[in-house]
Amino acid sequence: NAGVTQTPKFQVLKTGQSMTLQCAQDMNHEYMSWYRQDPGMGLRLIHYSVGAGITDQGEVPNGYNVSRSTTEDFPLRLLSAAPSQTSVYFCASSYGTPEGDTEAFFGQGTRLTVV
């Protein structure tokens, strides 16, 4: 089972460049989200989606855009990369909202370095 697939696994960008982090899930989950993980900090929510065509901002949305045209895909776009966006990015999906007894499944992460 593929689960949640993220690409690429590693990426180096120059300041000002743009790029898209891909996330796909094959579990027919309605809920998908993007987190960033920085040293010494817990995972922080960037954006999330409760279904195709619906997205919303999380705790740290600035500098990122998302869209959800299909149930399976939830790409994260960096508009103009900055060194502060150097981080490990995780995509997650779940059948329901975290308030219920549903488990969030995480991808393997994308390690992004902005120089």
Add this chain to the structure above:
Amino acid sequence: KNQVEQSPQSLIILEGKNCTLQCNYTVSPFSNLRWYKQDTGRGPVSLTIMTFSENTKSNGRYTATLDADTKQSSLHITASQLSDSASYICVVSDLKGAGSYQLTFGKGTKLSVIP
């Protein structure tokens, strides 16, 4: 502001020994608490979920406890193995209602099991 505090930050134990990781939270209203295991370079994987009415839950050599009155949880690992070396993350969900999406992540405890 919702907070999840984990202790210790890091822990080194000998293979075969037991250990206990702690999680204190101030999330309100409380919905559930999950412990995740994150291997180096991988995404978090759920170990167990605790709801308000549950005190103890086991998953193999992992046993989680929850005291909703004191807002504390612990994860006990029995007869540790080298493969237990990972970061263990406590994640608490609040009950904001349908359509909401609020998880608070702890910073994790990095466990190293040595031969």
